Amino acid sequence: MGTLANHPAALPLSQAARPILAADVGGTHARVALVAQGVDARAPVQVLCHHRYVGAEWPSLAAILHDFLGKHAASAPQGVERCAIAIAGFVLGDSVANSNLPWRVSLSEIRSTLGTDTLEVVNDFEAVAYASQFVDRTEATTILPGQPADPRSPVIVMGPGTGLGSAVLLPGAPHAQVLSTEAGQIALAPGDEVETGIWRILARSRPYVSYEAIISGPGLLNTYRAVCELRGGEPSLTTPDAVSAAGIAGSDDAARTALDVFCAVLGGFVGDLAMLYGARGGIFLAGGILPQMREFLLASRFGERFFNKGVMRPFLEQVPVWLVDHGHLGVVGAATLHPGARVGASH
Known part of the structure; x- marks a missing residue:
């Protein structure tokens, strides 16, 4: 129902060996993945591992991300380079404004839990829209x-x-x-x-x-x-x-x-x-x-x-x-969306 295609126009991910922790968070589900740079320009992104969580079953987004990293530590032995989150709503101070989420999202809590200061937050459909350029339309x-x-x-x-x-x-x-x-x-x-x-x-x-x-x-x-x-x-x-x-x-x-x-x-x-x-x-x-x-x-x-x-x-x-099935679009978009590609968004 639509898959990510190899696309030479994708923004390259970091050359660092450490993967990116990427999440696509909606009102019902949180899709979390470790994403690395692809093998060449025709395969610019690679999802190493992923899991879909039911948000209401967890006390916070920080707890979900911590659980995911704990279960997939072998895929990131040196930790993650950064965390990129695509989420329904918009950033307002330390939190994300959205009444549909099952919990309050605290950005400082996520940074503290993950032990990183590098946290990027974008709107979920911004990320999906950016990733849409990598979709194989013939399979949608x-x-x-x-x-x-x-x-x-x-x-x-x-x-x-x-x-x-x-x-x-x-x-x-x-x-x-x-x-x-x-x-x-x-x-x-x-x-x-x-x-x-x-x-x-x-x-x-x-x-x-x-x-x-x-x-x-x-x-x-x-x-x-x-x-x-x-x-x-x-x-x-x-x-x-x-x-x-x-x-x-x-x-x-x-x-x-x-x-x-x-x-x-x-x-x-x-x-x-x-x-x-x-x-x-x-x-x-x-x-x-x-x-x-x-x-x-x-x-x-x-x-x-x-x-x-x-x-x-x-x-x-x-x-x-x-x-198109939402699938990995949100996490791929969050990991590859360049700050200069955002127009008229709140961050």
Whole structure:
């Protein structure tokens, strides 16, 4: 569903023998890896070992990193050169601002636990967007074929998980740049009467309804509960995974409707981003949710709503859309993202 390709344009990692400790931290999972420089320019990065942690099962991110290093000490006998973390949210003083994380992230605690002062923190979708240039597009799942991607044009990487992340890759020399965004917080625009009814229900409990209120794991559960209320029923499913599974299986009609709305709203939102950034380079759908619903997404109203942009349809018909498994993208992006490649981000 999309793998890292050998890519000569990657920023070389340090020549030092010590590997880099890299982590990709979301609201649900923390992916941690030891990353070393590849063998040559065609293989610029090498993931030595990796593990995916369930964040809520650990008291802190520092504890996760300490556990990982303890289990993989043989891969870093001289310690690590530095620690690079891609994380949902943004740095605010000593902590990371994000209400979706299961614990407070203390940068000083991580430095103390690891015994290093060299700690780099970037937004998680910044890292994924930077790593997207190393993805073999022929191995990604094509959602909309479009035309051959323009290598000079922006590439969007976005995806729902515990939240809704989005970033833009801007090709260029000597290296690509990444524009970090908070596009998931754009105001939700309902596309039909059902979505308007869902919006009204969501608006009762919050002063502002963003796209993330539907296009995320918690958003899918929000949508399911709203659909049940619109139909005068009681929700029986209590987790996003349960809603997704029941919707795909067709065992719960409200869940199936919620999943249909999720995919339709996603299509409209992605189409808006494609127009906003002129993304002829293509769009990667990532995140932790979409790979689980690949077949449903392919058969959904995603494409219908993506193209439903009036006079802009001919432009959107040129834009390819791929689904890629998040996999190692975040840790590779964190390890290779050059500070000069970051545009408009908070660190």
